[in-house]
Amino acid sequence: MTSTASVSRRPRRDAVENRAGILAAATATIAHDPHASIDTIARSAGLSRRALYGHFEDRDALIREVIAAGAQRFNDIALDIREPDARLALARLTARLWREAAHVQVAAAIALDETHVAETAAALAPLRRRVMEIVRLGQDAGELRTDVAAPTLARLVEETARTVVTRMDASSAAAPAIAVRAVLGIAGLSWREAAALIDAHPELEAIL
Template sequence: MTRSPRSDARANRAGILDAARSALALDPRASVDVIARSAGLSRRTLYGHFDDRDALIRELISTGAQRFNAIAESITDADARLALARLAARLWQEAAHVQFAAALALDEDHVEHTAIALAPLRRAVAQLVRHGQDDGSFRADLTAPTLSRLIEEVARTVLARTDASSSSAADLAVRTVLSIAGLSWRETDQLLAAHPDITEIAA
């Protein structure tokens, strides 16, 4: 039985996205020709799915953002400290995708699209920050929007600049986020000792 044209088109599109992730992870400036060859398709076929290279990159950002947004939605801890730590740990599970997306997000041409795609994740962090400030868990010397933005920027920097294969990388990411939120290193030690599953998730 042969596959329908629609099935072939879906397979080609998925193959293009996979090839683009691999090619751009190796070389952020990889051309459409390189990506098409990596996917085993012609340049013409690629353009049948995406208008141009920017459209392809926007799709990669969107699909990556869906994963991050779903992770944010899955966090249900009532304790804001636990929720923020678990969010950072689970995002680290996506380290390879996060680091690739972070490189794209730092490209000024895609900052606006990235911000829109990650809006649910940003809302989740903002809600966590407000909750933590209200119950005294997080620092209150900064407004909630400012603290949320600081957490986002520092987390993105850590994810973009830390070797995801390092055994201590996940722990570093969680500790950095909690530090920015206002926890001391002793408080973070106590929290992670009481809930070892948080960093084990990202191990």
């Protein structure tokens, strides 16, 4: 026999699953088309426009949640990187962010839409602070290039990672390693030094 309590829980569980499905569909759709309509997103989620509006007030509300979800994943990864060697920290951060390629692509796509630029920047503040921290420590330790000021180098690292992830074919087995080497290259390592760093850390190879 089904209890009243279990019956009352089902709609809530279904609602959570539907909402998660909508967010996943929106992430995948916007990654390919920054201007995807609410109808397109609803179809991707296997829902009607009306059903989608049962979860989100409008497209902006949905985009805001997509931004928040992606930023939370990025920030959590960044705050979990605690390598004392800045070179290894950047390599590990890039490799782990590669696994979030769809969210990176959405962040890049949304950056083209001025409506949400400030909101995206604010949401990603913890990630940017951590990258800056890594860069400053690396410069102080002589591990990263010092001919570029830390704020500029941190931004170059961020833009390089984002560009490579959004431009590379995610199905390519070599793509993650190329992303890591590109970031290390802009940070001041030669291609040989970057390759040696990756080879010296089997656990990094596992991430890649």
